[in-house]
Amino acid sequence: xxxxxxxxxxxxxxxxxxxxxxxxxxxxxxxxxxxxxxxxxxxxxxxxxxxxxxxxxxxxxxxxxxxxxxxxxxxxxxxxxxxxxxx
Amino acid sequence: xxxxxxxxxxxxxxxxxxxxxxxxxxxxxxxxxxxxxxxxxxxxxxxxxxxxxxxxxxxxxxxxxxxxxxxxxxxxxxxxxxxxxxx
Amino acid sequence: xxxxxxxxxxxxxxxxxxxxxxxxxxxxxxxxxxxxxxxxxxxxxxxxxxxxxxxxxxxxxxxxxxxxxxxxxxxxxxxxxxxxxxx
Amino acid sequence: xxxxxxxxxxxxxxxxxxxxxxxxxxxxxxxxxxxxxxxxxxxxxxxxxxxxxxxxxxxxxxxxxxxxxxxxxxxxxxxxxxxxxxx
Numbered sequence: 001x002x003x004x005x006x007x008x009x010x011x012x013x014x015x016x017x018x019x020x021x022x023x024x025x026x027x028x029x030x031x032x033x034x035x036x037x038x039x040x041x042x043x044x045x046x047x048x049x050x051x052x053x054x055x056x057x058x059x060x061x062x063x064x065x066x067x068x069x070x071x072x073x074x075x076x077x078x079x080x081x082x083x084x085x086x087x
Numbered sequence: 088x089x090x091x092x093x094x095x096x097x098x099x100x101x102x103x104x105x106x107x108x109x110x111x112x113x114x115x116x117x118x119x120x121x122x123x124x125x126x127x128x129x130x131x132x133x134x135x136x137x138x139x140x141x142x143x144x145x146x147x148x149x150x151x152x153x154x155x156x157x158x159x160x161x162x163x164x165x166x167x168x169x170x171x172x173x174x
Numbered sequence: 175x176x177x178x179x180x181x182x183x184x185x186x187x188x189x190x191x192x193x194x195x196x197x198x199x200x201x202x203x204x205x206x207x208x209x210x211x212x213x214x215x216x217x218x219x220x221x222x223x224x225x226x227x228x229x230x231x232x233x234x235x236x237x238x239x240x241x242x243x244x245x246x247x248x249x250x251x252x253x254x255x256x257x258x259x260x261x
Numbered sequence: 262x263x264x265x266x267x268x269x270x271x272x273x274x275x276x277x278x279x280x281x282x283x284x285x286x287x288x289x290x291x292x293x294x295x296x297x298x299x300x301x302x303x304x305x306x307x308x309x310x311x312x313x314x315x316x317x318x319x320x321x322x323x324x325x326x327x328x329x330x331x332x333x334x335x336x337x338x339x340x341x342x343x344x345x346x347x348x
Contacts, residue, residue, distance in 0.1 A: 001116070008122075009113050012106055019103045019133075026096050029088070032144045035095075036168045039137045043130065046106075047347050050126045054343060057119045058336045066327055075319045081123045082315060086308050086346060134260050141256060145249045153240050162232045169228060173221050173259060175290070182296075183287050190280045193273055193307075200270050203262070206318045209269075210342045213311045217304065220280075224300045231293045255297045 004056035008049040015045035050085065054078070091143035095136040102132035137172065141165070178230035182223040189219035224259065228252070265317035269310040276306035311346065315339070 001009075022038045057078060065074040088096075109125045144165060152161040175183075196212045231252060239248040262270075283299045318339060326335040 001113075005113055005119075009110060012110050012113070016103060016106045016110065019099055019106065022136075023096060023099050023103065026088075026092055026099070032092075032140050032148060033164050033168060036137060036140050036144070037171070039133055039140065040168065040171045043133050043137075044348075046126055046130050046133065049109075050123060050130075051340075051344050051347055053119050053123050053126065055340055057123070058340060061119060062336075066332070071327070075323075077120050079312075079316055079319060081120060081127065082343060083312050084124070084127045086312055087305075131261075138253075138257050138260055142253055145253060149249075153245065158240070162236075166225075166229055166232060169256060170225050173225055174218075175287075179287055179293075183284060186280055186284050186287070190277060190284065193277045193280065196310075197270060197273050197277065200262075200266055200273070206266075206314050206322060207338050207342060210311060210314050210318070211345070213307055213314065214342065214345045217307050217311075220300055220304050220307065223283075224297060224304075227293050227297050227300065231297070235293060251294050255294060255301065258298070258301045 002056050002060060004052045004059070008052035008056075011045045011049040011052065015042050015049070018042045018045065054081070089143050089147060091139045091146070095139035095143075098132045098136040098139065102129050102136070105129040105132065141168070176230050176234060178226045178233070182226035182230075185219045185223040185226070189216050189223070192216045192219065228255070263317050263321060265313045265320070269313035269317075272306045272310040272313070276303050276310070279303040279306065315342070 018038060019042055022035060022042065025035050025038065057074075062071065062074050062078070065071040105125060106129055109122060109129065112122050112125065144161075149158065149161050149165070152158040192212060193216055196209060196216065199209050199212065231248075236245065236248050236252070239245040279299060280303055283296060283303065286296050286299065318335075323332065323335050323339070326332040
């Protein structure tokens with residue numbers, strides 16, 4: 001596994017732990033603005049994972065695709081993901 | 088627990104399951120654009136939870152705060168969360 | 175005009191100037207990643223304006239609405255905007 | 262000018278017109294939630310422009326870079342923009 005994927009995995013595991021914490025907070029009827037702040041923090045971890053996955057996609061998959069001459073397909077695929085993220 | 092909190096809880100539990108799935112996808116070296124798309128989906132669930140928590144905050148906590156006359160404090164608190172979400 | 179509205183107005187005027195600059199950059203066939211970075215900057219100004227408008231809405235309009243007892247309507251209205259911003 | 266740039270230019274011109282309208286709305290002391298909704302609309306146009314610029318970057322600049330073998334530099338550059346957009 002490349003280093004970006006390893007870091008993404010770590011972020012996702014932390015995000016999972018945070019979401020478990022948020023679920024417990026709601027079940028314990030904790031104050032909702034504390035819940036909101038924790039959701040913002042979990043979102044930041046998912047964003048970080050997404051950046052790492054896209055980075056390694058460009059560095060590895062797209063590089064391979066260039067050599068195999070099916071780069072345009074990869075390009076369209078990544079652009080669709082970026083479009084979903086932006087809008 | 089009010090209905091918005093219940094729905095937020097449900098979304099968070101689904102998000103947790105999705106993130107567990109994404110972790111497994113990366114560990115199994117699944118294709119990274121499929122991973123990216125799943126992260127987008129998990130983000131959407133967290134956004135939904137955030138909207139529900141803010142909605143119930145306005146409907147319940149802020150309503151109570153108005154009656155107890157400490158509404159401005161709640162206002163500042165919510166605005167700080169919204170600011171983090173927007174930027 | 176309240177201070178938040180004045181600041182929002184200033185941000186929007188700056189954003190307008192930036193967008194005029196971006197239009198010129200594209201017409202002059204300037205490098206597209208420089209264009210992208212300028213769009214990110216203009217977005218940041220619009221986000222700032224949005225935060226200021228929401229802040230003054232909570233501080234002024236919602237306060238008035240509480241006194242006039244039509245607060246729930248304002249609440250729904252603001253929640254719809256926040257929902258659009260988040261999703 | 263390629264078709265994506267032309268469409269981006271058109272979106273930016275519309276966004277500029279919208280922002281001029283929003284400035285006038287604030288100066289005329291129009292209702293702030295109407296202002297907020299218009300800011301959301303202007304943001305959507307900037308997002309659309311950004312997507313089009315990134316798309317044409319991948320389709321044209323990155324393609325040229327592959328042929329000239331300086332693709333990794335373009336890659337880093339685009340990733341920095343995407344990182345700013347996501348976070």
